[in-house]
Amino acid sequence: MKTPQPYEVRTFDVGKLHGISEAQIDAHLELYAGYVKNVNKLNSDLAELSGSGKSGTPMWAELKRHLGFEYNGMRLHEQYFENLKADSAPLERCPNLGSAIERSFGGLRSWREEFVGVGQIRGVGWAILYQDPSNGQLTNHWISLHEEGTLAGFRPILVMDVWEHAFMVDYKVTERAKYIEAFMANVNWTRCEGRLHA
Secondary structure (H helix, E strand, O other), X not given: OOOOOOOOXXXXXXXXXXXXXXXXXXXXXXXXXXXXXXXXXXHHHHHHHHHXXXXXXXXXXXXXXXXXXXXXXXXXXXXXXXXXXXXXXXXXXXXXXXHHHHHHHOOHHHHHHHHHHHHOOOOOOEEEEEEXXXXXXXXXXXEOOOOOOOOOOOEEEEEEEOOHHHOOOOOOHHHHHHHHHHHHOOEOHHHHHHOOOO
């Protein structure tokens, strides 16, 4: 197996967010960089094991199993930072996304209440608004360990990290609801609308 081209740590211009400090973003970006580093290391180690005829060994299998966690950790964080932006246009100014939410949830308010409710589920994980590409339907989902609960083929439209590392610089562990409100005030709806499949 040839070692895949290494992934680069991306930069994100989120601006000065409301209720989420630069220190929080910087700490979170360090964690994201760790996922990128781990993906590259796993790919390199797996290629080395495969090249030396050790594919299928217990060591190779254990590394292979861990790829989903690291890859999804990297990708979900990229989507999370992409959908954050200070002073972005409100959801009401994104007619395609607004219409898709109306069709799927009966209204923006009912969607928001459900999405925030998903974000408040006990435990660590992610709240994700997905689009089913087969019918365009939007649905809210809880994802726990990056690779557990992801929907094969579904497109993430809005990604909210609700692991404690996403808010502990700014809020207590018991103040997740305050973080969620801050997150919702900083969503780059234009970016989310651009993720919709026509």
